[in-house]
Every structure is written in C-alpha cells, then in structure tokens.
Amino acid sequence: DVDQGLQTTAGDIRVVAIEQAHIRSTAFAASLGAALGDLAVGISGAGADATNIVLTKANAGVDASKITSFRDVVLDATTKSEALFAITGVTAAGLDAKASDDPLSETDSLTTQLRAEFAAAGTALASGDLELSSLSTGRAWELTDSAKTKFILSLDAAGGIQVARPTIQATVISAAVGVGVDTSGNKAGVGASIGVALARNLIGWTLDDVASPTEVRTTVSGSNIVAAGTLRQDAVNGSLIDATVFAGSVAIGFSSKTSLSGAGAGAKTINRMSSLVEAVIDGRTAAGAANTAPAVAGINVAGISLNAADTSIISTSTFAASVAASLAGKLTASLSIAVGLAENAITNVVAAEIRNAPAVKAGAGGVSATASETSLIKAKSQAVSASLSVGEGFSAALSGGGADAYNMINNRIVAGVSDSTVTTSAGGDVVLTALDSSLIDARVFALSAAVSGGQNAVSFAIGASLSRNFVGYDRDGRPQTADVRAVVTRSTLDVAGDLRQTATSSQAITTSIDAISAAVAVGANGGVAGAGAGTDAINTIAVGVDASIIASPNVAVAGSIVLDASDTSTAKADGDAATVAAAFGVKISFAIAVGVCLAENQIANTVRSGIVQSTVSAGTTLSITATESA
Secondary structure, eight states: OBOSOEEOSSSOEEEEEEEEOOEEEEEEEEEEEEEEESEEEEEEEEEEEEEEEEOOEEEEEEESOEEEESSOEEEEEEEEOTTOEEESSOOHHHHHHHOSSSOBOTTSHHHHHHHHHHHHTTOOOOSSOBEEEEEETTTEEEEEOTTOOEEEEEEOTTSOEEEEOOSEEEEEEEEEEEEEEESSSSSEEEEEEEEEEEEEEEESBOTTSOBOOEEEEEEEESOEEEESSEEEEEEEEEEEEEEEEEEEEEEEEEOSSEEEEEEEEEEEEEEEEEEEEEEEEESBOTTSOBOOOSSSOSEEEEEEEEEEEEEEEEEEEEEEEEEEEEESOSEEEEEEEEEEEEEEEEEEEEEEEEESOSOEEEEEEEEEEEEEEEEEEEEEEEEEEEEEEEOSSEEEEEEEEEEEEEEEEOOEEEEEEESOEEEEOTTOOEEEEEEEEEEEEEEEEEEEEEEEEEEEEEEEEEEEEEEEEEESBOTTSOBOOEEEEEEEESOEEEESSOEEEEEEEEEEEEEEEEEEEEEEEEEEEEEEEEEEEEEEEEEEEOEEEEEEEESOSEEEESSOEEEEEEEEEEEEEEEEEEEEEEEEESSEEEEEEEEEEEEEEEEOOEEEEEEESOOEEESSOEEEEEEEEO
16 A cells, blocks of 8 residues: 555556465265164254355555555455466367366377466376366356366456456265164164255355455555556456365165154355455545645656456355155154255445546547456255155155255446546547456256155155346345446546447356256055156346446547447246156056146346436547347
8 A cells, every 4th residue: 555655767666465365165964873772763863054254355455645656556356266377278178178077188289288277377187087077158167176176267358268266165074874673573673864954155245144355455545646658557356166065865764563764964155255346447546535636737658557357266066965755664764854054145336437526637548448347156955855664554655856946146347537537648549448347157966755665654845946136236135236337527638549348248057957856656556656846946136337428517538439239138038947747556546647847937127327417529430330140
C-alpha cells in the first residue's frame, strides 16, 4: 500500500500483493458392531465431518498520495491456488481428445507436452502415467499425476488454459457395519448401522452462513499520478474446490426365528464461493473523501490498463450407499435408506472501473478496462439403497434412495466509467470489455431395490432424484439477475481514437438426472410389491447484459463508436425414471409401479445496447448491436 508521496527518476513503481492459500483435508471414520448369541443385536455408527474455510485478502493500492514515475506504475494483486500458471502449447480440443478413463502413458505426446509446460513453470509432475478427465467439455479438465496430486486445467475468458491446484481439496469417508447373528435360533438376530459424511468448504463465507468475500483488489483512490509510461492494475483471482464425500452402511440380521435389519447412509457436501475482484481508479480516498490533493489533479499517464479476472471452479462428488439384509427367520424385515445431497454456490463481483474521477488523462496508450469471469460447477450426487429380506414366514423389505443437487451462480461483472471525466490524446482509444462464462453441470442418480421372499412377502422401493440449477438467482431461488456490463454512466469522455464497449455473456446448464427403483416379492401364499421412481430437474437462467452509454452529458469520439452486447445461453435437461415391480404368490399377488419424470427449463435474459439520455458524437461510424442466442 502506498499512502505517502513517491517519485522515481528511473524504473517503474510496483506495488504487489500475493496471497496463496491451500487446504488439503481428509476425514475418515469406520465402525463395526457384531453380536453373536441367543438375542444378538449388532449396532454400528460412523460419522465423518470436515470444515474448511478460506477468508483471504490481497490488496495493492495507492491511497491519498502523489506519485510521479518516469516509467510505468504497476499495481498487482493475486490470490491464487498453488501452481497457478498458463500453458500455451496445449489446446482445449487436444485436452478433450485425450480425456478419458484410460491413463495417459509416458510416451503420449500430450504427456510430453504437459511435462514440459509444468517444468517450465517450476512445477514438476510425478513420473508415471497421468490421468486426465473432463470436468466440462471444452472448458475444464482434471489432471492427476502418479503421486495423486490433482491439478485443474480451465479455459479462461480470453481463451487461454490456466493451471492450478485446488484451494480446498477435501475427502470425507464414513463406513458402518452392524451384524447380529442368533446362534441359538430361538430368539432374534438384529443388525443396525448408520453412516454419515459431511463436508463444508467455504471460500468467502463464514461458518455462520454469512458472506465475507475474499478480496483481490488493485486500487488508486484519491490520488494524483503522473507517469511517462502506463498505469497498469491487475487483479487476478483463482478459487477451486475439489470435494469427495462418501457414506456407506451395511446391516445384517440372521436368525431362524426373527431377523431384523436397518441401514442408513447420508452424505452431504456444501461448497460456497464469494469473491470481490477489482481493478479500480476512484477519485475518492479509501476513507471516502473527494480527492483534494493540491499538486496535480487526477491521473496523467501515457496509457491505462485495468484488468480484473476471476476463475472459480467447484468439482464435487457425493455418494451414499446402504444395504440391509434379514435372513432365515420366520419373521424377517429389512429397511435401507440412502440420501446424497450437494449444495454449491458461486457469487462473485469482478470490476474494472474508473469511478468518481474528475480528471483522467491518457496518451496514445488509451484506456483499457477488462473484467472477466469464468465460473464452473460440476456436481455429482448419487444414492444407492438395497434391502433384502428372505425367510420362512412373513418377510418385508423396504428401500429408499434419494439424491439432490442444488447449484447456483450469481455473478456481477462490470467494466465501466462512472461519474468521471476521461480524456485521451494522440489517437488513444477507450476500450471497455466485460466477459462472463458460467457453466453448471449436474449429474444426479438414485437407485433403490427391495427383494423379499417367504410364506408371505412384501417389498417396497422408492427412488427419487432432484436437480435445481440457477444462474442469476440467490440461494433462496429468488431472481437477482446476474450482470455483465460494459457501460459509461454519468461521465464526460473526450476520446482521440475509438470507443468500444463490449459485454459478452455465455451461460450453460446441463443436467443429467436418473432414478431407478425395483421391488420384487415372492411368497408361497402371497406377494405384494410396490415401486416408485421420480425425477425433477429445474434449470433457470436470468442474466442482464448491457453495453450502453447512460446519462452522460458529453461523449465526444474522434473515431468510431461500437456498442456490442451479446449472450449465448443454453439449458438442457436429460431425465429418466425407470421402475419395476413384480409379485409372485399362489393365492394373492399384487404389484404396482409408478414412474414420474419432470423437467423445467427457463431462460429470461435481458440484452441491451444503446445510448440513453446522453449527448454523443462520433467522428466516423456508430454501431449499436444487441444479440441474444438462447
């Protein structure tokens, strides 16, 4: 931070803040409860929980100061995962072509290229085969070396490939087994077990469920800067969460008289991100007062470059499995329940702006402000439940499996000039660029099976899958409308070159959701079976895209003016619900099966480009374009 006067006679002035955070967490719990005897009751329970929180700030700033430089003035703030760097010799198409379940051999050309790129960046990959899998086709990939070190490769808004290790890497596993065996055959064998696994990974959120965004900021506030070179401000953030959560439960009851078993498994992961990424020139000081420094009014440099960029990725796998079995009794009953839940949210603000600045002057280098965001959520939520009950008398098997994935992205991306006066000379352009690329890929699966056999048999199985995915909504599902804006607001511009304002949005939701249930009852006298399977997918996108000049008293441009706002949004839901019920009995048999598959997709974007309540003049051409492709 610079809060005093500073002057150089040669060389640059550089203010740098770098924050590097990495959490690797593993939680494992296992239990076994086994009982043998006349009345045998085996009970087991296992629970594993991991909570990981990152609340970091990386701020590089000049506040209430006078700066004079004979070269450049550079402010650089970076919050990054380990080993964050760019690779140039690998393309998205090349990664897609090699991404599979099969490992990359040492002799593969891609392996050779990746090793060379990683080594050049100072990060060595362990020798041996590499594993490359796709998180999102054409956008993100996961690379694992032979030492099981994970790296995330992602396509940034500018089309480059970025490499980083996860900020938070969490693995949570719990397993429980309960067995009861009646050795006398005169009483009962009872087995009961429950396994629970929970992971909470929070970046920019507190454990009290309060947003406290991580910060990556480069700011010039209430200061005067004169430089023969360029004023360059870069704020770059990379946040990645990789979470694997598994809960398993097995219960077995065995007796010639009464066999009972109950198994339950629950797995849940909560992943949230909230970041503030800014590259800003503000005429007000950090304390909020207007700039009153007496020497030189505002900014006078050869060129201005403001760059704010964020990459946020959540990759999570949640799996719950339970099995209950009751065997050999005159009365046998089993109950199995498995539930897998995933909740993921990304809410970032990325801004490259000139605000409240009364006098900003740039030479031939012009003014460039770029705000870019790349967000990706890939969520897998699965639940498998099986119940088996076989005996000589009455047998009942009940099974339920449910999986749910809730995913939300709500970002605000702004590149702009507001309440300011900006002048360029010597043909300098003013270029404002806002880019946002967001993707949600949800895969939800539930399987439930119940099988019973005896003199009289009853089986019921229910499988249910739910996926809710929102872009431009808050965590409670209320419309908020994400913003992608390249705007000039309440400002005066005198541009010697061209004025280009571009706001580009690309939003996509892909959902694959399946539920399967099967119930079979086989009774010598009678059998009753019921099975139900249901899926419900909700995908909604609401984004505002704006490239406008608004309420500005005078915008004079010697060259051309281009205002371009565009959006490409897709929402796709693939759902399958399959159910089978079968009952067999000499006297009575009854079976019913019900399958329901629901999907709702909605895109409600607003794309705007225009001149509103402003006075604007262009020396050559004026182009205003708004394009929506949904």
